[in-house]
Structures are given as C-alpha cells and as structure tokens.
Amino acid sequence: MLSNRAAIYLGEPEFLLSCLTRCSKDAYDKETNREGFVNMGTAVNSVCEDVIKDRFDKGDLFSHETAWQHYMGLNGTEDLLNVMAEFLSERMAQSVRINPGNIRLVNGVSAGLEVLSWILADPGEVVLVPVPTYARFFADMNERMRTQVVGIHLQDGPMSRFTLTAELLEEEILTHQQLGKRVKGFLFCNPNNPLGMVYSMELTLSLMEVCKKYQVHFIADEIYGLSVFDHSVKFESVLSIPKEKLPDPERTHFMWGMSKDFGLAGFRMGFIHTYNNDMIKCLDGMNLYTSTSVHIQQFVAKLLLDTKWLDTVYFPANLNRLASSYSYIGKRLSSLGIPALVAQAGLFCWADFSLYLDTHTEEGEIKLFRRFFDEYKVYLVPGSMFGCKIVGWFRIIFAVGQDRLEEGLDRIERALSKKSLL
Numbered sequence: 001m002l003s004n005r006a007a008i009y010l011g012e013p014e015f016l017l018s019c020l021t022r023c024s025k026d027a028y029d030k031e032t033n034r035e036g037f038v039n040m041g042t043a044v045n046s047v048c049e050d051v052i053k054d055r056f057d058k059g060d061l062f063s064h065e066t067a068w069q070h071y072m073g074l075n076g077t078e079d080l081l082n083v084m085a086e087f088l089s090e091r092m093a094q095s096v097r098i099n100p101g102n103i104r105l106v107n108g109v110s111a112g113l114e115v116l117s118w119i120l121a122d123p124g125e126v127v128l129v130p131v132p133t134y135a136r137f138f139a140d141m142n143e144r145m146r147t148q149v150v151g152i153h154l155q156d157g158p159m160s161r162f163t164l165t166a167e168l169l170e171e172e173i174l175t176h177q178q179l180g181k182r183v184k185g186f187l188f189c190n191p192n193n194p195l196g197m198v199y200s201m202e203l204t205l206s207l208m209e210v211c212k213k214y215q216v217h218f219i220a221d222e223i224y225g226l227s228v229f230d231h232s233v234k235f236e237s238v239l240s241i242p243k244e245k246l247p248d249p250e251r252t253h254f255m256w257g258m259s260k261d262f263g264l265a266g267f268r269m270g271f272i273h274t275y276n277n278d279m280i281k282c283l284d285g286m287n288l289y290t291s292t293s294v295h296i297q298q299f300v301a302k303l304l305l306d307t308k309w310l311d312t313v314y315f316p317a318n319l320n321r322l323a324s325s326y327s328y329i330g331k332r333l334s335s336l337g338i339p340a341l342v343a344q345a346g347l348f349c350w351a352d353f354s355l356y357l358d359t360h361t362e363e364g365e366i367k368l369f370r371r372f373f374d375e376y377k378v379y380l381v382p383g384s385m386f387g388c389k390i391v392g393w394f395r396i397i398f399a400v401g402q403d404r405l406e407e408g409l410d411r412i413e414r415a416l417s418k419k420s421l422l
Contacts, residue, residue, distance in 0.1 A: 005144070014139050015385050016042070023379050030403045038400075038408035041379035043134075043193065045227070045263035045347050045399045047321035051314055052263065061302045068294040074287035076105030076271075077294060083301040084271055088256070092225055093239035102273050104283040105297070106290040109223055109257040109270035110140045113187075115290060116253065116272070117141035119282045120184050120217050126176055127185035127219075130154050130164050131387030132350075134193045138387075149187075150176070151387040161341060162195055166206035173214050185217040186210075191224040191235065194350050194386055194395035196343025198228060201236040205247070212248040220254045226261040226315065229323040230344035239273065249275040258300065260347065261318075263399075267296050322347070325398040325405060332409045336416060347399035350383075354392025356416050365391045371415050378411040 002010070013021070020042045028036035055061075073080065078100075085100035106112040121127060123146035129137050131151030141147045152172045154162040173183050188207060190199045204220075211218040220238040228235045243249045257270035269292055274280065283290075304310070329349050333340050340351040357364040362384045369382040383393030398405055 008143055016135050019379055028404060028407060036377065038378045038404050038411060040397045040400055040408045041381045043260065043347050043397055044265060045260055046401045047325060047399045048263060048314065048318045051317050055309060061299045063298065068298065073294045073297055074291040075284055076103065077297050080105065080297040080301045083304050087304045088239060092237040096240055096242055098239060098273065102275060104272050104280065105292055106270045106272060107268040107292045109221065109255050109259065110136060111290050112255050112270040112272050113137065113140040114145055115283065115286060116219060117145040117147040119279055121147045124148055126150050126181050126183045127187055128152050128172055128183060129187040132194055132383055133189060133386055135385045137187060153389055156390060164203065166210050169207055170210045173216065183214065183216050185219055187219045187221060189221045191228060191345035193224065193346060194348050195341055196346045196348055196350060198233045198235050198344045204238060208247040208252065211251065217251040217253065222254060222256050223260045224346045225256060227322060227347065228345040229319045229326060233344045235345065243275055267300065268292055269300060322399060328405065329396065329398040329409065336413060347397050349396045349398055351394055351396055352392055353394055357392055360391055362391055372412065376411040376415045378408045
C-alpha cells in the first residue's frame, strides 16, 4: 500500500527514539512517580531548568508582530541571523568575525545533518564518522537520504583509549576508494559525543588537510562547544580559523544548535555556517521544509542579546553544575569499580561496565542493558548502539538534575549488586 522507502518506519523504531518514547510515557518524578523511568540515556541538559525558567518568566522575551504570522524567516530572520553571527563571533570564533550571510537556520541539528547529506552526497556515497559516536548520526543521514554513513573505529590500546588520528582517517578513505566507493564527507564531533573529549586545533587541522587531499567535505558538529566544564582545556572552534587559513574553506561546514548548551531541544533550532555559496543556495531552496517558528526565532534573538544574563548567570551556572554532576557520577562509579574515560565537556560519561557482563559479547552487553532498563527502569545507552566494538561500555547522561542523578545511580548500583564480579 505504501512506498518501499516508507518501510523503514514500519518496522522496529530506531533504538534511541524507542527508548525515549518509553521513558517519556512513564517518567520518574520524586514527588509524583517514584517508580517511573530514570532517563540517563537521552542527551538532554536539565541542570539549569530553573535558571532558564526564571529568565523566561520575566516576560520580556515574547512579543508579536503581524508579519510574523505569515511566511517569513524560513531560513532565519534577519534579526536572528545578525544576533547569531555576533553570538558565534564572541563565543566561538574568537578573533574571526562571522558574516550572517554565511549562516542559515534549520529546525534542529538532526535536520541539518539530513539537509547536508542531501546536498553533499548522492545515495550510496559515503560519509565517515569516528566511532563510538552518537547513534543518530547514522539515522539522520541515512534514513531518508540513503547516504552510507560508515564508522571509523578509534584506536584502542594500553597507552591510549579511543584515539583519533589523521592517519586513521586517511587509511579509511583509501580503503573505501579501493572498494570503488566515493567518500564525500567526514563528520567531526567536537567536543565528542559520547567520549566527552575536547580535540586540539592541531588534530582538527591535520584532519582537515586529509579531507582537502581527497576532496572530502569536513563537517564540524560543535553542538557541545559551550559546555566545556574542564577549565584546564581550551576548546577551539573551526570558526576561529580565518577563511584564508582553512585548508579547504569551500568544503568546511559548521553546525551548532540550542538543544545542548542551552537545554532547549524543544525549540528545534540548528545553525549551519558555510563559505560555500552553492550550499547557501541549496539551503535557501529547501527552507520551506526546514523552517522554525518566527516567534521562537525572535524570542531566541532577544535571549542571546541579554549578554549580562549569559555572562553572569546562565553560562557560569551551567558549567558549574555540569562540573559538579560529573564529579558526583565519577565518585559513584569509582566506588563500584567502574572505570570511566575522563570527560572534559558535554553531558555524558563513557563508562566501562565490562566486569559486570555475564559474557564478554555484544549479547552480554545487551543483557545488562535490559536488566537496567526492564528490571530497574534506568536507561543507559550500550556502546554497541554507538558502533563501539569493545563490549561493556555505556554512555550515561549526568546532566539530569541531582534528584534523578542520585536515583538513577542508586538503581544502577542495585542492578549491579545482583551480579558478582567476574
């Protein structure tokens, strides 16, 4: 009855969305639903919900003009793009001044990934992404656009864990070329999800040089760029590289959104920056399908203009609370003998539960996941869903608020107490 391509949505739902749906229908609440699911699997930033609410409740951000109820700002209103250019210039680009003409708005970074997939690659062509990585990267670019998203397994050994190098990228490109496949893009998530690593500018430029050599588009997903809670490291955005110093500016594209650094996933706002004029034309041509409410756009423009609140209230609170939550989860995991990768940014902890697996196989990992999820109603994402071939790793979201964080970790501890260490 339906098209063949529709079949992708008629089978089993995609893992992350399926788990989110189940958790949302029976969500834990300390006062009203203590037996509900504790969602520590969906990357939602909840640590500053009170701070956001206090700012929104002032009532000075929302307004209405009659023009806004009609077709306008489909790729970003002039007000919003100007404000965003200034915001990115100050917060991420450092000495580089961002031109609003190089920015376009889409309805979320997931939508942006799908749009870039459509523009940059034909069906069957390849986009490479280091794994383990955010599982939706595969779905966002493949579900409807049929781009072949392929994981590059990060190096792992006694001296380093999950290491990304330019040599690794080049080897993967050459392997695909030998197979007769065309690599069109490389997706670089920095800070990394799920590892929490902040990559150096030296590595970024070396990866860009490889992409230039093989005419591969460099897609920088920096959606966690303002959530670096480790003050000893410096995050350097690709936007901070002057155009004339980029190895291949026409094939360098940047993405950021309001979902993670501000915890405003419900606003559905993602931004793409590119120096490629043809890409801008394509984004403009597709804007009817990727537009965001004009009222939300103007609301956010006013919010981002409140630099005093951003600098003295929101960002200090967000970073301090992320750091505190990360410290807390680190201590709890350590007490259980669970090693974790040192995180510097983001909302997550990448932890090794391999000692608690019944069998050191992917099946053993999923069995542990099912114990957490079905028996103890706490949701963590198993590493196999992120393309990790080393069994036992799980991503835990710690930016869930202190009550849910404590409850979730208590449930994890109870679940693990049922399993003796191997």
